[in-house]
Amino acid sequence: MAIFEYAPAPESRDVVDIKPSYGLFINGEFADGSGTPFKTINPATEEKLAEVATASSDDVDRAVQAARKAFGVWSALPGAERAKYLFRIARIIQERARELAVLESLDNGKPIRESRDVDVPLVAAHFFYYAGWADKLAYAGLGGTRPLGVAGQVIPWNFPLLMLAWKIAPALACGNTVVLKPAETTPLTALAFADICRQADLPPGVVNIVTGAGETGAAVVGHPDVNKVAFTGSTEVGRIIARAVAGTDKKLTLELGGKAANIVFEDAAVDQAVEGIVNGIFFNQGHVCCAGSRLLVQESVHEEVLESLRRRLSTLRLGDPLDKNTDIGAINSAEQLAKIRSLSDLGESEGAQRWSPACELPDKGFWFPPTVFTGVAQSHSIARDEIFGPVLSVLTFRTPAEAVEKANNTPYGLSAGIWTEKGSRILWMADRLRAGVVWANTFNKFDPASPFGGYKESGYGREGGLHGLEAYLDV
Amino acid sequence: MTTSLTDVASSDTALRAFLHGLPGVDRVGADQRAAMLGTRSIKTTAKAQAIDLAISMVDLTTLEGADTAGKVRAMCTKAVRPGGDAPKVAAVCVYPDLVPVAVEALGGAGVKVASVATAFPSGRSSLEVKVGETAAAVAAGADEIDMVIDRGAFLSGRYMKVYEEIVAVKAACGAAHLKVILETGELATYDNVRRASWLAMLAGADFIKTSTGKVSPAATPPVTLIMLEAVRDFRDATGRQVGVKPAGGIRTTKDAIKKLVLVNETAGDDWLTPEWFRLGASSLLNDLLMQRQKLATGRYAGPDYFTLD
Numbered sequence: 001m002a003i004f005e006y007a008p009a010p011e012s013r014d015v016v017d018i019k020p021s022y023g024l025f026i027n028g029e030f031a032d033g034s035g036t037p038f039k040t041i042n043p044a045t046e047e048k049l050a051e052v053a054t055a056s057s058d059d060v061d062r063a064v065q066a067a068r069k070a071f072g073v074w075s076a077l078p079g080a081e082r083a084k085y086l087f088r089i090a091r092i093i094q095e096r097a098r099e100l101a102v103l104e105s106l107d108n109g110k111p112i113r114e115s116r117d118v119d120v121p122l123v124a125a126h127f128f129y130y131a132g133w134a135d136k137l138a139y140a141g142l143g144g145t146r147p148l149g150v151a152g153q154v155i156p157w158n159f160p161l162l163m164l165a166w167k168i169a170p171a172l173a174c175g176n177t178v179v180l181k182p183a184e185t186t187p188l189t190a191l192a193f194a195d196i197c198r199q200a201d202l203p204p205g206v207v208n209i210v211t212g213a214g215e216t217g218a219a220v221v222g223h224p225d226v227n228k229v230a231f232t233g234s235t236e237v238g239r240i241i242a243r244a245v246a247g248t249d250k251k252l253t254l255e256l257g258g259k260a261a262n263i264v265f266e267d268a269a270v271d272q273a274v275e276g277i278v279n280g281i282f283f284n285q286g287h288v289c290c291a292g293s294r295l296l297v298q299e300s301v302h303e304e305v306l307e308s309l310r311r312r313l314s315t316l317r318l319g320d321p322l323d324k325n326t327d328i329g330a331i332n333s334a335e336q337l338a339k340i341r342s343l344s345d346l347g348e349s350e351g352a353q354r355w356s357p358a359c360e361l362p363d364k365g366f367w368f369p370p371t372v373f374t375g376v377a378q379s380h381s382i383a384r385d386e387i388f389g390p391v392l393s394v395l396t397f398r399t400p401a402e403a404v405e406k407a408n409n410t411p412y413g414l415s416a417g418i419w420t421e422k423g424s425r426i427l428w429m430a431d432r433l434r435a436g437v438v439w440a441n442t443f444n445k446f447d448p449a450s451p452f453g454g455y456k457e458s459g460y461g462r463e464g465g466l467h468g469l470e471a472y473l474d475v
Numbered sequence: 476m477t478t479s480l481t482d483v484a485s486s487d488t489a490l491r492a493f494l495h496g497l498p499g500v501d502r503v504g505a506d507q508r509a510a511m512l513g514t515r516s517i518k519t520t521a522k523a524q525a526i527d528l529a530i531s532m533v534d535l536t537t538l539e540g541a542d543t544a545g546k547v548r549a550m551c552t553k554a555v556r557p558g559g560d561a562p563k564v565a566a567v568c569v570y571p572d573l574v575p576v577a578v579e580a581l582g583g584a585g586v587k588v589a590s591v592a593t594a595f596p597s598g599r600s601s602l603e604v605k606v607g608e609t610a611a612a613v614a615a616g617a618d619e620i621d622m623v624i625d626r627g628a629f630l631s632g633r634y635m636k637v638y639e640e641i642v643a644v645k646a647a648c649g650a651a652h653l654k655v656i657l658e659t660g661e662l663a664t665y666d667n668v669r670r671a672s673w674l675a676m677l678a679g680a681d682f683i684k685t686s687t688g689k690v691s692p693a694a695t696p697p698v699t700l701i702m703l704e705a706v707r708d709f710r711d712a713t714g715r716q717v718g719v720k721p722a723g724g725i726r727t728t729k730d731a732i733k734k735l736v737l738v739n740e741t742a743g744d745d746w747l748t749p750e751w752f753r754l755g756a757s758s759l760l761n762d763l764l765m766q767r768q769k770l771a772t773g774r775y776a777g778p779d780y781f782t783l784d
Contacts, residue, residue: 003747004525004739009516113514271704272504315740324516421499441501 006317009324011112015099018106018188021051024059024211025194027066028204033059035212040187043109044321044330044365052187055210060179060219063208067150067177068225070205075147075175079135086131086172088200093124096196100189104161105321107188109330109366110284112322122446123165126464129448130169133469137174140466144475147175148251149227151472152220154241155190156233157183157332158287158388163232164190166452166463168207174472176228177206181220183233184213185333218244226250228472232289235386235412235457253461253471255289255453257386258414260435261407262292262443263397266301268419272441274308277392280417280443282316282370285331286390289458290415292443294383296403299396306374306394313370314357328390331366340368340389347373347382352393378409386412400425404432413455417443436462480713484677487635494634497673500665500701509696515736519770522732526767528747529731530561533763534589534720534755536568538596538688544576549784551580558764558781565749566619570595571612578616589619589654593644596658596687598623602640609647619652620644621684624671626661634674641678654682654720654753659698660690668698672705676717686723688755693723699734703741716745722755728766731759 021037023030035054042049055063074082093100100123101115110119137145151171155163160182171178182190194209210216214237221229221241231241232255245252262280264273280292297305321329331337348354356369368389376383376393383393397403407416416435418426426440436454439445446452451467453459461471483493517525535554537546547569554564566587569577577588590612594600609620622644628636645653655675659668675683683702686693699721706717719742721734731754738746746752761781769775 002739003744004528004735005521006515006517007519007521009518117514268498269501269504270498272501272508275504275508324514421501441504 025209054212057219063179066205083131083134090127111326111329126165126448130173134173146474151228152226153180154217157186160186161189179208187211254459256459260415262417264297265420266298273419276443281392337366411457414458494670533564548580553784555584574615587618590617593622596689621654623656645679652681655680656684682718684720688723694721718751720753
């Protein structure tokens, strides 16, 4: 037993009031859905949290009509007036931050430390940021200030509220109205956001939330009166959406999968690089599209870095997501857990060496230990397929050119990380890496002012920053 | 020491090459890591345990021009019996001329006597004076010597001078333990903190200590983190364990517990004892006692219920 054991420090659940069932949020009102309701569970315990309505295509149609009707009013408001609503929403998010963080951790399984210190503050920051743009669109230099109309948005389960903010904040700032479908395993914070819209007196129909599974999403994306489709999720579904939208005049942005290289040079600040590796792949249980899932480490420091990494991983605290000292929470769903398991098993059977720190997994819920594969070659599946879990593949390289070659040798291109104390090398690498985001001596760092998006199979279009406005303006 | 490190201090060039060959420290990353560890929530039984551990690690310090025998005696009394059933502190830390007073006041109570030496706090004197002062403090009964490095020499790149001074002072210490104060607030960069840590350890320091307490910033969490990484890596490389003492600016129980979390998650269990980790402080002790009583009784007593010594 360790000398200094941390006692359990659970965040209180009392701040959230989860109702037994939730309806759809259409035209400013909560309404029943026509489909069969589904349940959302706490992935850390498998307990049922609530029943949630399923929106049928008729329900989606009502939502789109409400958004269309609201579009007239909303787009006609002066930008400064729209900004007031967005600022109000941002402030309410800050006021209800604890509630939102607890709700997010309950529904998603992510540690409260992350939902409290990363997700929710970034959500508020996004609304603040785009509120600032609402009356300055003419100065954005994008060649137009007119909104597109109704945006149909489909978001994933890994950062439920944050992805909502990335989608809704710029859409509203530009004068669009939205119909948003949250992921079926994590609808609760989106429904809490619906309540925040009411609290902020947002005109009815400006934001509509329709819950459900893939069919609901398809109805949103395929609705003929939707002018803009924005999707974040898997490359597989992204392809289906691209096909559905092709031949229509809908504008489309896709933010899809990734298999990012985190590149550690021999002159890196080792302790901070190790932190960056941990943050790159174990942040949010690796449920991050831009996760640094491929560690490319210079062969001359391979052993040293691996040893430091193993030592560091043995201090990670896995368990109750609501415990304030938890570093690694639960896998979001049984389905995702099965996928991580099968891809990891494949890695082992293909000949890579698997390692995890000694780590007790809770009996109930969906859990996977932090896992490192060494002896990984470019040709291994675990070096190519997105696992979307806490699984790191370690490869080596000899020269900067080889690092670039290996980093780019993937169908994806969402992000990359460079660790070196040499500034000129950072610039040289960043010029050559085909990735939407290149982090230097940091990883998984997000800011509303910074655009985010991918190359190749990681999607197209940019979200965040000035560039994020373009997707919601008629330019 | 492993063979690879025996020649490191053979010349100014070799020493310089070694220290500059250490991995750099990225300031942003180090600050973030320290801040993240600062969010650890230490409650109930863990807090009680941490408070007692922290008390047992305190180097209760008075380093004022106005120090008197009376002041030191009073502090020694508190060091042995801080209050209630709280454990005794690790050591008292005084100026060299007051060492005999502390030795007498503590008797055989098991609290060590530490003395600053080497023209503390600036270190601006000749090596003869520094060695002489050290020898005098040890002769007067000091168990531990807290020396300062020559920051001027360090910042001007004369690492060998700093090294040789530490070696000379260590020799003058005899059986007494040597804590080497880096004065990290004057070294300014984290790279310098790492280099100075290694320099002190190579020269024979038993402990590396952040600060004199006379310069701000002093024992910040990132600096403590970097020094803990240094002692961890030094033991990996040489097999020799060196202690760490953050000092200066640690005033609250929260500050102290954050330091223990840094130890726990950086260097690990082997450093979680008063033998290998100390907290240099004066007002901290009363806050620890106050929080200790609050945990036991559920109520805060006012400051007048805790002695000012």
